[in-house]
Amino acid sequence: MDVVARGRGRPRKALVVPAAQVPRTGLHEQAAARLKDMIVRGVLPAGATLVETDLSVALGVSRTPLREALKLLAAEGLVDLHPNRSARVPDWTPEEILELFEALAGIERLTAELAAPRISEALMDALRGKQAQLDRMHRDQVLDAYFALNQEIHRTIVTAAHNRPLAEAHAPLQARAQWARLRALSSGSRWEESAREHRDLFEALAARNAAEAGAIAHRHVLRTGVVIAETLQARRTDPAGR
Amino acid sequence: MDVVARGRGRPRKALVVPAAQVPRTGLHEQAAARLKDMIVRGVLPAGATLVETDLSVALGVSRTPLREALKLLAAEGLVDLHPNRSARVPDWTPEEILELFEALAGIERLTAELAAPRISEALMDALRGKQAQLDRMHRDQVLDAYFALNQEIHRTIVTAAHNRPLAEAHAPLQARAQWARLRALSSGSRWEESAREHRDLFEALAARNAAEAGAIAHRHVLRTGVVIAETLQARRTDPAGR
DNA sequence: TTTGCGCAAATTGCATGCAACATGCAGAAA
DNA sequence: TTTCTGCATGTTGCATGCAATTTGCGCAAA
Known part of the structure; x- marks a missing residue:
């Protein structure tokens, strides 16, 4: 994969340090993290409807990873997701x-x-x-x-x-x-x-x-x-x- | 959308009953449910690696909803998901x-x-x-x-x-x-x-x-x-x- | 024999296109 | 006027294609 020694065998001559676990995360995770932050901070206000196309251009990703991100947030209860309807930011009572x-x-x-x-x-x-x-x-x-x-x-x-x-x-x-x-x-x-x-x-x-x-x-x-x-x-x- | 009376206005002459809330769930949810069942029942044994293409043909859906389903299960901890690697069924100690x-x-x-x-x-x-x-x-x-x-x-x-x-x-x-x-x-x-x-x-x-x-x-x-x-x-x- | 390198096959990540569904509105019927 | 119907538009659901990454294997060098 790259120059750093990886895996379990003892690296005998590691010329490069193991390069402190850069998370190497996919777009959908980044999108999820940013969305989560936007919701928690109120940038996306309660009750807002999230249109996939708009959001995807706003975040600079395509709809596929965005949709995956929305599913993740829905699992955390941070967005409401109904079939064939736009996602919404819940407004908790x-x-x-x-x-x-x-x-x-x-x-x-x-x-x-x-x-x-x-x-x-x-x-x-x-x-x-x-x-x-x-x-x-x-x-x-x-x-x-x-x-x-x-x-x-x-x-x-x-x-x-x-x-x-x-x-x-x-x-x-x-x-x-x-x-x-x-x-x-x-x-x-x-x-x-x-x-x-x-x-x-x-x-x-x-x-x-x-x-x-x-x-x-x-x-x-x-x-x-x-x-x-x-x-x-x-x-x-x-x-x-x- | 169809013949059943729906919505909030009082249906004055509802010829058809409101058709008891069939969940009308998407493919990704069905796939997630079936996968969950397969994992819990052990059909997919602990440690098994889940190749998206294979699974998608097995479940009769395309990779997109399957991937969304995998993300859902990962959020529940029922599969391990690492970037650029095949999903795996965890083998809990x-x-x-x-x-x-x-x-x-x-x-x-x-x-x-x-x-x-x-x-x-x-x-x-x-x-x-x-x-x-x-x-x-x-x-x-x-x-x-x-x-x-x-x-x-x-x-x-x-x-x-x-x-x-x-x-x-x-x-x-x-x-x-x-x-x-x-x-x-x-x-x-x-x-x-x-x-x-x-x-x-x-x-x-x-x-x-x-x-x-x-x-x-x-x-x-x-x-x-x-x-x-x-x-x-x-x-x-x-x-x-x- | 063992180690390292490099290529090829397999697999995931992502983007895009198309069909299905929902919603709003205009116009017809009552 | 009020209600129903059909269409146009906007949006989601899903399938597929392509690029990027991983992984296994062969082969050469030590």
Whole structure:
């Protein structure tokens, strides 16, 4: 295939380094990733109808990989796909968002429970660092950085749970949750509470207390979902209200 | 589009009944369903490489919908898909099966916890019927009917949890779990135990005891996974051993 | 014998063309 | 006016063709 040593036999004279796993992804995956990003960030607004031809020229690919990408996103629930109809960006109701966070809370409870006993020292250290940084973000009131780091911590815990199928089940929910979070960037009061929950969760993990960590994670995510759903509900009845 | 009255306006003289929602699914979905079935049932054995051209003639569709179907199955983890390589049916190790059931146990715990307080009377009745039938299957030692009904009960509980995202997260795991179950049709001793767990779970649900129902479901699925993984492990070290 | 190289066959990735289906509108019938 | 019908247009579903990539095999060199 190319000059780099590949495969399992020990490379005896590797003149070139194994060239750090460039993903080498196909067009349909790139298209899917870009679409996902556009939907989550709201570039493609809820309710938008996605015409294949238009989208394909917009993304610079032909319809075939685009259609494959749409199928992938449909599997994640990020687009609605009906036979012989244009794909649409779903517009989730606050009730659906609540359902979503209920499920997410349950799954993150599991990840926390699993992570508590089996998280590696290395990941625990990483988590410690992130937690400290999160506290700084909170103290300095840097909302969007806090937001991003928050997500990262949750992902780290999922990783630490060391259960691939669970992570795979988590990912699609997480994508939709981020959609909701981004358009309900939470209120200051909840921020305070959220920061404390994060500290508590970290403590529980550090103490390897599975039940406690799970319970905290569950409450944390569920509470987040309630606040977000309420925000969206309020904005729906009064669209002008920031 | 055709003779049946459709749409929202009251049909004043509907000469034909609305023709009970035939799914009208596309070729790629049919192909995906058939492939899924073939993989779960073992018609396509673990490790098999799936050549698009061959499969497409076998299923009687062209490569385009077949490729879309493969992408769908890949999203469910039922095939491995790498760029520029033929798709393969994964051959899950007993360790991976154990991970899978660990995740599944967690999710079914959630479904049981959610279902306990909110299951409708109608579904509860249906469950009662299925449970009674399950007991008969157990008494009469009809293994495969027991097996099928077992699956159905689990699905019913997922439905009763009334949380769409959670059900969507559950489905792909369930597909792989069935793959494992089908090739490790459990031992008689476990059967006894499993039947009792099912009765206990039903009781807990009937009593609307969320924590108890969740705990039972968790143990039940996890234990099933352990037995299945052990069976697969044993068969792997001694392939001849039934 | 073993290792490396290069070509040929097989296979996937993608683009494009055509048929089927849906939707909206104009015009006819009631 | 209101409702139904048929057509025109836009869009999706699928098949097929071609280029790019992988893979297996033969053959020569060490």
